[in-house]
Amino acid sequence: MKRLYLLLSFLLLVLPGCDSFLDDKPDQKLAVPATLADLQALLNEHDRMNHEVPNVGEISADNFYLTDADWAALPNEQERNQYVWAPENLFPPQDNEWRRNFPPVYVAATVLETLPAIPRTPANAQVWDEVKGQALYYRAHQLLQAAFVWALAYDTETASTDLGIPLRLTTNFNERSTRPSVQDTYDRILLDLEEAVPLLPPTRLHALRPSRAAAHALLARTCLAMRKYAEAGQHADAGLQLQPALLDYNTLDTAANYPFQRFNPEVITEHFSWGVSLTLRENIARVTPALYASYEKNDLRRSVFFRPNGDGSYAFQGSYGNDSPFGGLATDELYLTRAEATARAGRVQEALQDLNTLLATRWRRGTFVPFTAQNAQEALALILQERRKQLLQRNLRWMDIKRLNKEGAGITLQRTVQGRTYTLPPHDKRFALPLPEDVIALSGMPQNPR
């Protein structure tokens, strides 16, 4: 019996020690996000944070065309529908650009919810701020890209009633998605970016890591889309103060298939999509002939951006990222935005100076003759023309068409497939693409009106 007691007391002694025995991690790679290092590691996952942007805007725009055979060979009818601005069934269920747009928003929510639990001390203040700034930047970036595609152009008249992009600000995935107004969407983007500006390091540590210049650049893009040109110009200027570098295209190897290196000095923050739609693959997306014809002989972009396909058509090879379209932020865009803002403000010389600074690096050395204009109108036309020629396949043209039509540009898009002509007139409701139908079914959100 004594031995029995001995055994029992042994068991009693052993068991209280169990909690520490059970405290060891089941997998060494697992962690509960709790430290700044953990949060930074989540933000570092660039395949998710930087490389998931919707390209369907570029597909809908007018920089390229498909042959009938290549259109028919597209594997999914949704891709074929996107090309002809079909009113519905543009996204396959479950895995589509809508889905891939939102994980960075969830990461941002995780970071912003976790940060208050980490004391900000003098020792960690810089890192703490940078982590917060990055989260805000990424959220704003994804919301803005989505707004370009799935919402109508910002218009102060209708922004408070037009359907915007769901603002998933918390990690509670049980919360139902709702559609705020376009106004609320842009307000949130501006709020996030303005908060991010002072938190981020002034210039890029790496093109995959957002900087203050990036926040300004994104603000410039946001304000431009809202047609708040003065603010767009100010932010473009602030961005260029921090990162003014331009790439001299004369230094590029024009014989190479892909003359641009990733992370070149013009890149402020790199974004593009790894899962780029087949429609935009360079072997089928042929450059619109009129667009190609607009590049002058001494314009180096004619050879570094394009490659002949051998049948008289041209392929685009000028992505600043690994794949087209490059959806990131770069200084060329800022020069053009600042130029547009100053031109619209009537400061013609300032505007032309920006334009010429940029274009001097695009022309064959010694051949560039600076552009001139008689008035602001002419300058603006020049700038918008060069904007189109510099920023093709950058996920910007669709937004530009939408906002310029609001300015009265009257751009009508037209595509002919197998003898049938499809037209998208200005202000058509289809400028806000339909949300994937299964998201509508799952969430009960209102669909964009057709």
Added chain:
Amino acid sequence: MNRILLLLSFLCLPSLAWAQQPVRGRVVDAADKRPLPGASVAVKNTKTGTLTDAEGYFELPVLSPNPVLLVSFLGYTPQEISLQLPLTAPLVISLRQNETRLREVEVSTGYQQLPPERATGSFARVSEERLNEQVSTGVLSRLEAVANGLTVDRGTDARGRLTVRGLSTIQGPRDPLIVVDNFPYEGDLNNLNPNDVESVTVLKDAAAASIWGARAGNGVIVITTKKGRFNQPLRVAFNTNTTITGKPDLSHIPQMTSADFIDMERMLYERGFYNSQISSTNRTALTPVVELLVQRADGTRSEQEVEAELQALRGLDVRDDFDRYLYGTGVNQQYSLSLSGGSASNSWLLSSGYDRNRDHLDAGYSRLNLRFQNTLRLLKRLEITTGMYYTQSHSSSGKPGYGEVTMLNGNLYPYARFADGAGNPLPVVKDYRQPWREAVGNGRLLDWDYYPLEDYRHSRGSSDLQDVLANAGLHYTLPGGLSADLRYQYERQQTDSEQLADAQSFAARSLVNLYTRLDPATGNPVYAVPVGGILDLGHSTLEAHSARGQLNLDRAFGQHAVTAIAGAELRSTAATGSGTRYYGYDAGNLTFGQVDHNTPHQLLTNGRTALIVPGNTLQSTLSRFVSLYGNAAYTFRERYTLSASARRDASNLFGVLANDRWKPLWSTGLAWNLSEEKFYRVDLLPLLRLRTSYGFSGNVDQRRTAVTTLSYRPNVSPFTGSPMAIFSNYANPELRWETSRMFNLGLDFSFRGERVTGSLAYYRKKGTDLFGRELVDYTSGIGNSITKNVAGMAGSGVDLELDTRNIETPRFTWRTHLNLSHSRDKILEYYLSDLRGSSFVSSSPLVSGIVGKPVFSVLSYRWAGLDPATGDPQGYLDGAPGKDYAALLGTDVQLEDLRFHGSAIPTFFGSLGNTVTLGHLSLTARLTYKLGYYFRRSSVNYNLLYRNGTMHADFADRWQQPGDEALTDVPSMNYPAVANRDTFYAGAEVLVERADHVRLQYVTASYDFTKDTFRGLPFQSLQAYLNASNLGLLWAANKRGLDPDVQLNRFPLPVARSYAIGLRASF
């Protein structure tokens, strides 16, 4: 009549004289003279009888001077003993163990050996004899055909999943717990040598399994290994066999004919489908037919040349080449030798086994097992058990099978040829276009051809496994029926794998070429990937410690008996792994090259840059359990048994609050030995026992946690050099354990003379808080679905196991063994956020989540036939035939518009074995059956056909002209393909078939040579046996000859037949 009366009274006369003199005696085991308590002693032809007491003694009033006693005890051969009274010496009756019978009744739970008459739970025991009717390298594969209540689900999982009594969970882990002797086996189950197995017990209900706690929700399979016995002379047993497996019949692969495939490629070529690939700088491969058409178009080959070549290709079938050059006959050899013996204080067993397999594709597997087991009675009260089990195995890759020779990692064109007429290897198209490959390097590149008949020699994988399992146990007997056990087990399994693509392999050559830059000035190649092989080494270690302290009570007083155990257990399983890759490897002198993984390198194909993957990994996982458990059974008058069992488990689940870790689980049971009752007079049915139990068990998935967790990537970012992490789990604070309740009612019976013995059990189970996949609005940023405790399910079923002795004569016997199980499950609750029909139709069975329907249900779209004008498949939209496929797959077709067929998992299953013995010859045939379920057959998918070359032979039956819709359901070929049209057709009701089938699992014949007939035989016993298994379908409900068990495989190849011959001897 008068005479009889006279005779009777005469007989009665002397007996009266002995009326007052009871007979006293004792019943013991013949082998170790152990008393047998509870043995039945009866006087023949009277109603007088009694049971022996705890020390084996009995006392009987006897009325006759020379009575005949009938002595029986479960598991022992009954004896008839004629006595001459009065007795001249103490009466000791020795009963001999009836080995087969004993094994059929004694059950092991892994914590205790349970006497059958006190068991309240449902157990299915498979004896060694029955296991040995099959020949195989592993143990578990034998269970499907013989164990009751157990089946292998191939309707929802292509690999096949052992399930006990159907489903208990929806999304949680579904595998039963495998216990070897006393502890769960953590290593590779292929390590176990079937020749070391004495029996397998399946613990089916809550009372049986709940002692295993959290992991018992899906049933427990206890494998009991052979042990030495005390007081046993040296016994040597030997077994050897050779199994030949035939080639698989490749005609079951629904491949398109080459002629059809070529016609399709020509159509696509003419429609411009390949235009973008032809002009692409990616240089991705085109099939030989498309290349021929390109050559014809650009004038490098003449029209006639091309047509002649196409004509020649039309007659080819790559399956012929697979059959001829790659598939062969598989040969498995197995040897085992064991020695066992025992003295009064020691018993031991030493065994060894060696298996050597070579499959039909020449992949090798060899295994060496060494086992030592020893029990020592140190003191009168102290027993020490030690054991050691060592396994070493080696596996190596073989030739590529169908589907493993791929173009662009997809499918191979059906007119590929592997060798020319003289048998010389031919290259097939692999990753990049042939004309480009030939032109690009000016001969400066490595050979870029891929030869399937050569490449497997240069691209080899192998792995070596070593597993050591050591255990020690102390058993100490205390006074008062108490005893204490301390057990400890250590297991370490180490696996080293090697994957080598040597310098001649296609994989290495192609990678080197892809990253080669040709110097523009000299044309010389500059390598980013060093020339040589690519070697991947993997190393993993698994280390498990298990410790258990247990107190046992086994005590009888008067009419009461109590058996109880209580204990505590700790288990810890740590697994670590690492992988390393070497580029430019040269096995000859063990050198390797350096690669810059952080700089993007230019690709030769299109000039883009890409990183070279480092391929190094590190892993470390740990799972820990602490458990407290107890189990008690109280028996009154040997008739009524009440049992209860309880257990608490805690684990190191990540992110679970400490007070959620402990999960109490319990069960209770009742058994009534009806046939022991005084009022029980059914002579026909001398054994009748009723059992019932109810219990509560849990299921837990280590991967699911209640807080947001992130997982660090093995490599830091090549660009920023900083660590990266992804979410591995999203915060789900409501996450709880799955729980499952089970009620069981069982009946054990035995007819007179054991002509029919068996058990029948009915069970109901109910799972609550089950993990279920809930579709989420992916705007949330967490993907399409999340796992939550959203589901409830109910299951019920009946298990019947019958053994009958149909004919029993000394020369000839015929016995039958039947397993019949019925198992049904249905969803009780499930959160469904989306009722679109398309969420419930999928090519691979999904959890349907429809309340009242089986967990895995087969549902389909209603079929309105093919459009007579176009051959388009049609469904129903608003009650009328329609072919707006986006609408058919969208919100217009809701769940209620679908056709419900039934379960995707068999609802009736089991096996039927018949054994006939004629003298020394024995013949067993066993069939297995699965009934009452459905499967979806595959058919043509034009979208995948055009994109990846995914073929289906139904293509030949497609609608081609008006009128065909009366003859076929296969849609017309359309271009461009509409994926939704293919998806609709794949889910249509015309492709759903009944899966019911019966197959002949095996036939075994054996001949026993015994000393009686073969004098001078140097063996105690010698048996020669022949076995044929996987003999194919006897009957299937579907009319297409499809084997439902292989329909989820990528290629539905039925398991090939195998034939074994073997010899078993002991002396």
